[in-house]
Amino acid sequence: MTYESREPAEEPPLAKRLILGEPLTSEALDDQLLPKKRALPIFASDALSSVAYAPQELLMILLVGGTAFLAFSPWVAAAVVVLLIVVVVSYRQLIKAYPSGGGDYEVASKNLGEVPGVVVAAALLVDYVLTVAVSVASGVDNIISAIPELNPGRIELAVGFVILIVIVNLRGVREASFAFAIPTYVFIGSVAIMIVVGITRTLLGDPPIASSAEFAVQGEQLTQAAVILLILRAFSSGCSALTGVEAVSNGVPAFRKPKIRNAQMTLVLMGGIAILLFSGLTAIGLISGVHYAENPCHLIGFDCEAGPQPSLMAQIAAATFGMGSIPFFIIQAATACVLLLAANTAFNGFPLLGSVLARDGYAPKALNTRGDRLVYSNGMIILGIAAIAVLIVYQANLTTLIQLYIIGVFVSFSLGQIGMVRHWRRALRNLAKLPPDAAAQASAAYERRSARTGLIINSLGAALTVFVLLIVTVTKFTHGAWLVFIAIPILATLMIGVNRYYRDVEHEIAVDDTTHFGSEGDLAIVLVNRLQKPVVKAIDYALAAKHEKAVAVHVAVNEAESAELQRQWQEHRIPMKLLIIESPYRSYASPVARFIKKYREQNGSSVVTVYLPQYIVGHWWESVLHNRRSSRIAQQLMLIHGVSITLVPWLLDSSELIYGRRSRPLPGDERAGRPAPEVQHTGRRVSGAAGPPTPDTRSLEG
């Protein structure tokens, strides 16, 4: 009988194409790489966006001590800036040394060993989730500052944005970066202008005045120690300005050649801009006398019931350009956008790290398979879900989220830097080992110099980041950061577990010298329930495979049915012996299993191939109605020695949906994306796939 009725198509379902765009070939990967001007918005948006909340959080913490404490803020801000510079410079070194995109994870694991590496990875994963949460929360805050009516739906809004970002990213990196390039530049530009305008107005003796300037604050009575602690807390909150600096180092492979130089330049450019915006905003925040309180109800004069407390950004914008003015809305819009881009950064970083981990066997291999659009779809979806969960649990409250945020960042910072120190040390040792002949020494001189610089820079970086990590831990631990200290170890342990598991399996299935062939005997069993086309096809195939012995087996659960089957068997003259097996239980597999076992006892350990019809359906819901029993049988029979299961597909009419409308030469293409002709454009050729068969293939004939 003939099964040639259907022709597959190349098209994925329309809806999927509409949302995700056309599938892409591997060749297209190169075109997906980023020129600097596009890389900046993608990788910088995280670091830059953090200036939208860092100054606010810094001033907010100080305000806990009362307005007087705001006097400390310039010094605290200065400390943050210094730290930022050091970190940027340190990462320039890191990018040069490890351009593969593994970032801190790679550095730590290569120089400090597995556990530190995995810890960094865990810290980074946690951070990517929090980056999304914090950025989206802050973005929503800024939107609400402009449109207070949206306040009731803040959480829904936040969740909605995350979902949007996931979809956009499933479309692939290039469209993403392009769609997102503009707002980043608008943000940088508009905020810069705002700062300039603000400062000029101040110099002209007409400083901007924030709406919250007149609100008094009842400062807490603090002991000497408490004062210091408060200042340190403010500092660590300010350090949230550093978050995202590492993004570039994780994204180097996504840059155009020369990757390293481009990445480094992008990093420095980004650092510079971040510093300007951060200090500028802090300054104007002070000048305009913004009073942003952790609990708005502590602001004497502010009606915290009436509505939300406008974000620092919004207050400054309103003070500088006037509330409700066009520039005000531009600033708020750009801020919101850039914050959402920051969330987007995580969707570039997380899946990339995930795939690196999968490659190293620390995460399920599924994370290392690129989707239709050359993006690591699975990773993106996981990240999206995690971020949404966090947002809901913490009610999209920025201040709470910030507490969790910075820890992870500095864990990876510190371990990364320490790793770099080790790296340079080793480099220098190796250089020292060189033969003392002039040529080698000369060539080594430059390297030795750069290694020394690297060592100095990263040592400084390591010292500072570790120090800050301590401060952050001390000041944030009780404010929720402890959660991160639980999450990171758990994640790290899981990763190591996965790694050990894969390793054991590898070991278990590795081919050894004992390998030899020659299993004997060959019995084919076609399981028959009722005589229908799928079964007939299975019988037909079993016959075509010319097994030594082939028998159709029917498990008699219902007397009448098996009688009818035997009748039909005669009627249609099925050219295969029908064997009826009784079953005292409802189980179908168990009697067959007994039969096989018995047969093998009598005929020596044969290879037994069990033929099972398998329905191929077009709708997900159809699978609820099919294949239940046969898959259960397969599951059980596969436990018997010598048994292998042959699934003979039966394509139900609905399965045509899988192929889409137009008829195409080959299935599977819906993942590959391009029809054969275009393959040749790419220069490569698919031996055995397109075109005439290779010698290999020909050797099959005859």
Add this chain to the structure above:
Amino acid sequence: MTYESREPAEEPPLAKRLILGEPLTSEALDDQLLPKKRALPIFASDALSSVAYAPQELLMILLVGGTAFLAFSPWVAAAVVVLLIVVVVSYRQLIKAYPSGGGDYEVASKNLGEVPGVVVAAALLVDYVLTVAVSVASGVDNIISAIPELNPGRIELAVGFVILIVIVNLRGVREASFAFAIPTYVFIGSVAIMIVVGITRTLLGDPPIASSAEFAVQGEQLTQAAVILLILRAFSSGCSALTGVEAVSNGVPAFRKPKIRNAQMTLVLMGGIAILLFSGLTAIGLISGVHYAENPCHLIGFDCEAGPQPSLMAQIAAATFGMGSIPFFIIQAATACVLLLAANTAFNGFPLLGSVLARDGYAPKALNTRGDRLVYSNGMIILGIAAIAVLIVYQANLTTLIQLYIIGVFVSFSLGQIGMVRHWRRALRNLAKLPPDAAAQASAAYERRSARTGLIINSLGAALTVFVLLIVTVTKFTHGAWLVFIAIPILATLMIGVNRYYRDVEHEIAVDDTTHFGSEGDLAIVLVNRLQKPVVKAIDYALAAKHEKAVAVHVAVNEAESAELQRQWQEHRIPMKLLIIESPYRSYASPVARFIKKYREQNGSSVVTVYLPQYIVGHWWESVLHNRRSSRIAQQLMLIHGVSITLVPWLLDSSELIYGRRSRPLPGDERAGRPAPEVQHTGRRVSGAAGPPTPDTRSLEG
């Protein structure tokens, strides 16, 4: 190479056994059948338990009009009792005519056609869910009436009980009925005693006084029409006393022989008890002056903030025996238990109906497979989930749930009765057709008489139930019942859809005369990614199957890996040709598909068997880490003509868990339950399974 390393076991996982008990054979099915004294608690608990809330709801509705309206209650209660009698008598007829357990569904579909039948089925399914919800909610109310401290956790409590009941029922019907027999009898006994005591005290001039007696009620001002409507509403709420009467008719197959007589007697007994308890409780409720308000805050003098309003049952018990007395607690406990049993009834009825529907092709076939314990596990789990959902959505609020409840009951009542009328009509017509000879006439005489009685009874039943259905609809529709009017049609449509689907598939795969065999050509392809034992086993099997041609195919995605593979191929002298196919895409399946297509073009439409190693694992989480790619490949290749997939199982060490500790001769037994020797006890013999092979089997050798 040898794969004989493992021996399967008969044991299911210990945990499963502990919760579900030992598996049972089909033979055991008979022992699971119910004697009357056990059947009563199982099938009657639903109808009986409804007296725990029916009087309360009846009085509550009347109280809306003010205390004066309570004067109507005796008449309303009387009406309910009359209805109850009629329904019970009608169902006696139904049981006799349709003892197969299909109940109203079978009657309606056989006599009124498909659509009414499916509608009844849908109504019943909805009702089973609501039975669970209402009973559990009321049960929790009564528990809380005794222990008010539990009030905050009422929903959690309700959900917890549902889960408990699901587990108990997954253990199988017999244990269930046994475990549940006692409380039902305790309930009947204790409530009866309470009624007697209450009435005697009243006759002795010392009537019990309910705690709520002194609370005044601000009755609403009602128009004439509103008064009538209110009384009708009270009546329909009172009709909730009838719910569960149909349970017996659905459970006939579960009775011991003579099934029909036993079922009928159980039904009548149940009806009698229900009537006594219902009228008794309503009477004492009136005597003791219970004032139970829809909204407790409308009770003038009752502090509705302080705590929950005690249930009518609790108030009567407290009034009769004294609050906190031992009899009081016995009554509350028994009431709670019997209500939970009512929920349990649904877990007997719902899966049974589900399996009947599956058998008739109106529900997924999976509902018709009995689980390890001879119970329809899937149906029970679905019911449990649905009930929990309803409880959570309606906050386990009894009054709200009652509104939804009664509709479905009376939909099935009415259609069932109408169906019976048709049934008797037809019976009489057939009897009329008999030849007019004495013998036939004589024998027909009795039948004709009984048919006439049946016709009269069921006509009355139909008239009344339809009338009540109208009342219920009118009075409850706006109070939430509309939801049921949406749910039932949707369910019915789904069922018909499923039926049509199965029918179409049946038609699609039916063998026709065009059937003929003789597919030619036989190519085996072993997909090789890396050279590991599972692949080697696959190759070994492919060789053993002696295909005309066999080739190992490797899709080259990573240059290095494929080079390494080729090296190993030489080293281990694999006795099969290795064919490397390049892939410009990440897809593995697509190039293979092209190759197969090409091959078939050149060699005629061969049958191509693709060998794929399949990992068998012991933990659910392992499946996250395995088989992803191979199953995706299988999915895609099965779409190509002539391709069948052979899964060569590779049992990872962890898979030993599947077998449990002790080594047993055969797998699959964990579902069958009994080791081979005991099979012989059952008298039946499993040809080809245990013992020497049958002629059939022997005919295989040579």
